[in-house]
Amino acid sequence: MKHFLSLIFFIFSWSSFSYGSLQKDTDIALQEIVPLQFEQTNQTSLFHYYDKHDDTHWFKYKLSPEQQNIPIILTVSNMNFQELSLFEKYGDSLLFVERTGNNFRSLKEETTRFNQFKITTTASEIYLRAKINNFSLIDLEVATVDEFYKKESKSFLYLGLYYGIVIMSLIFNIVFYFVFKDKRFITYSLLLFSVAMMFLYEDGLFSFLTTNPWLLNNFTMITSPVTALIACIFTYYFLELKKYDAAFIRRVCPVLSLSFLFALLFFIFHNNILLSVCNIFNFIAALLCCHAAIKLFRKEILARFLIFTLGMVLLFGLLYNLHQYGVLEAAMFGRNTFKLASSFEIITISFAIIYKIRKVRAENTHFKTEIKRYIQELETEKNKVQPISSVPSDTEISLADLVKKFNLTERELQVLEGINNGLSNQEIAAQLFLSLSTVKFHIGNLYSKLDIKNRTQAIKLLHRK
Template sequence: MQQFSPSLFQNLRLVLVLFFICLSLHANNTVQTSVQHLTFRPHPTQSNLMIASDSFDNTWIKGTIKPSELNTDMTFQIQNPHIYDYELYVFQKDSLRALTPNIDSKNNSIRSRFAQYNFNTKESTYYVNLKQIDTTNLPIVIEEQTQFAVSESFHLLRIGLYYGIAIMSIVFNLVFYFIFQDKRFITYSLLQISIFTSLFFEDGMFYYISNGHWEMSVLLIWNVPLTSFLACLFTVYFLDIKQLFQSYKLIFISLFIAILFLSTIQSFLALTTLKHLINILCFLPPFFCLILAATQFKKNVYARFLLCTFGLILLFGVGYFLYIYFNSNQFAWFNLDTFRLISNIELISITFAIIYKVRDLQDENNGYKEQINHYLVLLNKNADMPSKMHYRPLLDTLENLRITHNLTTRETEVLQCIWENMSNQEIADKLFISLSTTKYHISNLYTKLEVKNRNQALLFKKKK
């Protein structure tokens, strides 16, 4: 069998290397020739940039580097999580070359919140091939590498403060839910997780923790509608306006079905106009919920509180939407840092508001419990003998069930009302508690008695 000498393999490898080098140089020369023949015009929203389109409908951006930054180690970023698949070209060794993202000058991989290019050039012009990405919002950062590292560290520290507070708020609300068993806590926790996810994406943190592998281009298409839905659900639970909400239930359901349908289409087609439409529709349900809260403004102090906090969040949400999608200086104040600050204030305030509302309900229930116990004592003392003979076995049965099934006093009172064939609303009216609190006690009662409905609960009365 014929043997191949090592020198032959070395020569073949050298030929392949030279071939790919020549191919790369040809590609760079082709790009340089193509870009130089493009007709650039001023960017519609950023005066320091020029924009052009090539024959493949790719969008090209032309920018300049300051003279003081030439022949210096520089860092380039487009700090927009929706823009990640683009190419940066700078002049190196007298030719236009495409740079590789997320590597340092020693070709070591680096971790970054957005695609990061490090380079050194003596030419002031650079080009960016955005392919077919929307170019409305282009927050381009070009800084000396050391300066960029310092500013990025401070920024990570600043956003880390928000995430720390948000995580603590979510954990506290989950703990309070297991303590009080109140749906307000779990609903608000889910709402905060949804908002947290959106901000985590906008800050480029998914890109950062995955080292550039998680682009998650369709995340917000689904998370924004989810946030809208949870905001409505929390408003209903927090203000206890289920009856009022029933009148508009069909409108909300229809609106969310339309949003989900459009989100499904957007996941496959990625249309800019459709994305704007979905975001606008997602603002409508929380806005309607604020209108419902406004109807309770005079008689419910928590409605006033929710109207102020959620109204502020909604205002800054709309402002941020206008800022990132239209890049207008008029909305520059509604940036992500401001939105995080407002969100921190809101989540702390709402958490304390839920705690106080639950405590108010508990204090109210304790007061009513004392009144009802006093009423039962008087009833036993003043009833005639036939009445006593009628109620004594009933009261004994209730007392036995309270002991054997570890029922609370309120659950015992609710069970007695069920035995009297009262509806949930009648029970709420008699015990001076809200309808949601009544349902909460009935649910706990069924669990302790190991029954599934009223008919099974009535069987305990017949066993007396």
């Protein structure tokens, strides 16, 4: 009974709040709006004013004669709007029409991609009062019903192509992970999924999965630090930084920690400055990934792939964010351009992984051939020692003695002589016309037969009295 009364009280309180808010909207007089200093936006017929006292944004849209007296659809294709109230101007007053926004999407009977109003009006001006998570362009589109559905059909076609590429790439990488057990595949799959979820949200498709207001208002803040973390992990495995740049982890960990810290502080204090600082640290983490790839530009071809693709995505991502904040108002820096850059990155990285697979397969085939040849040498020279060039005169133990004592092959003796002469593995490979992997294979056998662990011990063994 107690829980039932609590539920009734909650419903009543919520209803009162909703009704009170609605009444507040309907009681707004025109004289409160007219004196406001509206400024021109990136759209010809749209004007904006920010009320610092209420932390609300007002938008005024002037309808053309062709848009009056017919059904039109107003679409705000931006997921940062918590609340949107629509008003029509009639004489000296504003008439409240409808309310939408992330906080009210669960109350709508029909789920739509973005916040929408479907109206038929004789008014020459309409007003939108908005509460926004962090200010960005409103991206208001006004179209007739036929125009709207034609544009939506094209949009869903493009969305299908993009997410089709993403799904195919995910399947491709997951299958190859189970085949090769290479962490590059699974980390890239996680990165693909994370980026796809961010675009799913930006494209308004996330609303079909949930209408939870908290998730819709904070989804970008949740996924941005996670995506930066996964990008760093992918870079670490993709470029084999454990071998080339072990200090990479020590560089990115403080940056990622600060990113998650400011994200947490944002959820507590809801200050947009904290959000901006968090995004800055996410961008720095991405730059550190690029820096690691630049350092390996000459050594590793995969680093060149990563520099080209990640650098391009970072550039278009930065331009997209500047466009969202109204710094760059050109339409070419919008969401579709950013998505196109992301699609190119997906295809390019996939080709890079395919290239790596082919290279590994070629190396494995060559390695198997060398092993077969080595076995044949063992069988041929099992009881036979071929004379080879002598080692320096200060060697106390002759190579012939080593052959008898440790049953070394001719090739192993040649490799041992190279070690004694101070040659590197690459130099020994060039001198004997062998691959580097074959030289390493022979050195491993030498260490095993001579019961030593490094080159120094091999040289000491040769010069031992």
